[in-house]
Amino acid sequence: MKIDWAALGSVFGVSLAVTVALVALFTLGVAGLSRRERAAAEGGSAGLALTAAYACFAACVAAVAYGILLITA
Numbered sequence: 001m002k003i004d005w006a007a008l009g010s011v012f013g014v015s016l017a018v019t020v021a022l023v024a025l026f027t028l029g030v031a032g033l034s035r036r037e038r039a040a041a042e043g044g045s046a047g048l049a050l051t052a053a054y055a056c057f058a059a060c061v062a063a064v065a066y067g068i069l070l071i072t073a
Contacts, residue, residue, distance in 0.1 A: 022063055029056035 032053025039046035 018063070022060055025056045025060050025063075029053045029060070032056065 030053075032049040035049040036046040036053070039049070
């Protein structure tokens with residue numbers, strides 16, 4: 001049995017990059033929601049922060065759904 005180390009390294013690199021990107025997107029979404037809460041406590045409006053948070057969460061859901069599609073196909 002021969003292991004293709006280049007392909008294994010490529011899969012590892014892509015997996016690491018996608019994981020970091022998803023964590024960053026989720027973190028931005030949580031930060032947007034906390035900014036909305038802070039603005040609501042101060043009597044302001046943070047509609048853009050809320051929209052950005054929902055967009056980040058939607059991108060996370062889309063990436064996870066795509067991953068599940070790739071696994072099951």
